[in-house]
Every structure is written in C-alpha cells, then in structure tokens.
Amino acid sequence: MKVLMCVPNISEGKNRSLIDAVAEAVRVVEGIKLLEVSSDKDHHRSVFSYLGEPDKVLEATKRLADLSIDGIDMALHKGDHPRMGAVDVVPFIPVRNITSAEAVEIARVLGNYLGAKGIPVYYYEDAATFPERKNLVEVRKGQYEGLVEKLKNPSWAPDEGTATFNQKSGATAVGVRFPLIALNVNLNTADISIADRIAKGVRNLSGGYRYVRAISVNLRDQGMVQVSMNLTNYTKTPIHRVIETIRFEAARYGVSIAAAELVGPVPLNALEEIVRFYLQVHDFSVKQIIESNLLE
Numbered sequence: 446m447k448v449l450m451c452v453p454n455i456s457e458g459k460n461r462s463l464i465d466a467v468a469e470a471v472r473v474v475e476g477i478k479l480l481e482v483s484s485d486k487d488h489h490r491s492v493f494s495y496l497g498e499p500d501k502v503l504e505a506t507k508r509l510a511d512l513s514i515d516g517i518d519m520a521l522h523k524g525d526h527p528r529m530g531a532v533d534v535v536p537f538i539p540v541r542n543i544t545s546a547e548a549v550e551i552a553r554v555l556g557n558y559l560g561a562k563g564i565p566v567y568y569y570e571d572a573a574t575f576p577e578r579k580n581l582v583e584v585r586k587g588q589y590e591g592l593v594e595k596l597k598n599p600s601w602a603p604d605e606g607t608a609t610f611n612q613k614s615g616a617t618a619v620g621v622r623f624p625l626i627a628l629n630v631n632l633n634t635a636d637i638s639i640a641d642r643i644a645k646g647v648r649n650l651s652g653g654y655r656y657v658r659a660i661s662v663n664l665r666d667q668g669m670v671q672v673s674m675n676l677t678n679y680t681k682t683p684i685h686r687v688i689e690t691i692r693f694e695a696a697r698y699g700v701s702i703a704a705a706e707l708v709g710p711v712p713l714n715a716l717e718e719i720v721r722f723y724l725q726v727h728d729f730s731v732k733q734i735i736e737s738n739l740l741e
Contacts, residue, residue: 448541450496470508476501489524494709519615530615548621560605569620626676627708640670656682683718
C-alpha cells in the first residue's frame, strides 16, 4: 500500500471550535489516520499531521482547506510565526511505496483546487517550478502583509490562481519534501533579544547549521521566550547537536533551557542519534526497539 503523509499548517491557534472542526473533517475520511494536532496561541497557528493512501490524503486536505478558508480571516490575524495565508503551507511527505514524483502530482491537484478558489498558490521544495521557489523561507518572504507588492512582481506570479491579492485568505505554499523536524526550545528568560541572538546563531541564513531554519518567539503567557526551528534534514544536522548548541549559547547569558517540544510526528531514525548521544550507546540501532520490528 502507498502511504503519503501531509502536515498542513493553518493560521489559527486560538479558536478551539474551528481547530476541532478541522481535525474532525480530516479524521472522518475513511482510511486516514490523524496522528497529531498541535496548536499554539502565541504562534497563532495549528499543525495537523495525518497519513493514508494518496487519494484519501488529498480528500482530507481539501476538506481541511475548505473549513480553514471559510473560518479564518487573515486581515485580522496577528501571530509570532511567519505566515502568508489562512492555509499557510501544505507539505506532502512520501512515507511508503510512493515516489516524490507521485507526491508532486498530488500537490499539483491540490494547488489547482486552491487556485480555482481564488487563492494564489506557490509550489516549493520538490514541487517547485523555479529554483528560487524551492526554499519555503523565500516563498513566504514578506508574509501576508507583503503579498500586495509581491503579486505585482512578474517574477512572483503564482503557480496556480491569479496574481490578485486575496485579503481574507492570503496565499498558500504547497510542496513535497523530506520529513523535517519541527523543534521548539523554550528558554528561562523573558528577554526576546537572547532568543533572537541564539536563533541567528543556529540558523543557516545567518551562518549557523546548513539544515536549520530558526526564529525567536515571545511566549508571553509563560513569561519565556522560544527558539522555534525546522530541522530540514535530521541526517545532516541531528536534534541533539542543535539542542546542545542552544544550551551552550544560552549559558553565555546565564540562561538555561526550560523545555523542548517536538511538533508533529518524528521519524524513528531521528531518535537513534539522540539515544547514541545522551546514553553514550554508540552502536544503538532503532532495530533494537521491539515495536519497530512490528512495522516491517
């Protein structure tokens, strides 16, 4: 059986009734397994993770998009996480017996579906139509507030839909990618400048790790700040290396790590290096985990 995963991010992290309705719309699709729903009020964002056969995943994603588009008004949206649309980003991840090219076909169908609704759509990563659109950071640069000017630039004409600003729904990025890891590290300080300096230190764009994207976020309700990251290739930049770098850099300011969180599913192989590093079991393999053998 072919298995495809989808991890859409919508620009809503506070309206519990809408978030629950979107989750239910995904869950009721036969053959779909909803793995996790993660919502953050400060980010004002929710991430849904689910998998199944490709056609079922496509159906579930259309249902998720329809409810999100109806229920979210981007003109009123304020959040700490970069975003450009109600359905902000929709990544498809090949899991089993499905190629990246096949997943791109699914992405194209969804992109066409959203474009027909009047939403500018940009394809990114493996689905990108231009090299400069491969990186999500470049696609989303300027965010929702910059879309009016961006859409006037012929170089940024959308891949689907028209180059017309959709005030209510913004724009959507649809792509196919390697399974990234969404990792947040909370710091025992309310000083956002410290999180900002650390984020700059670990992210690729400012001289940090090649496969790390990072921003600083103010967790006002908790009285802390956060370094929020995407690890785009955990085989090249493992989780423990990033955590320890943040711990080292935070110590310069007399700050410690309060907690870390993983948003969404994590590949089992990504945990292999964590065990090897923290337990010093240098030859550990995920095949030693009893349950992993039941998946083969």
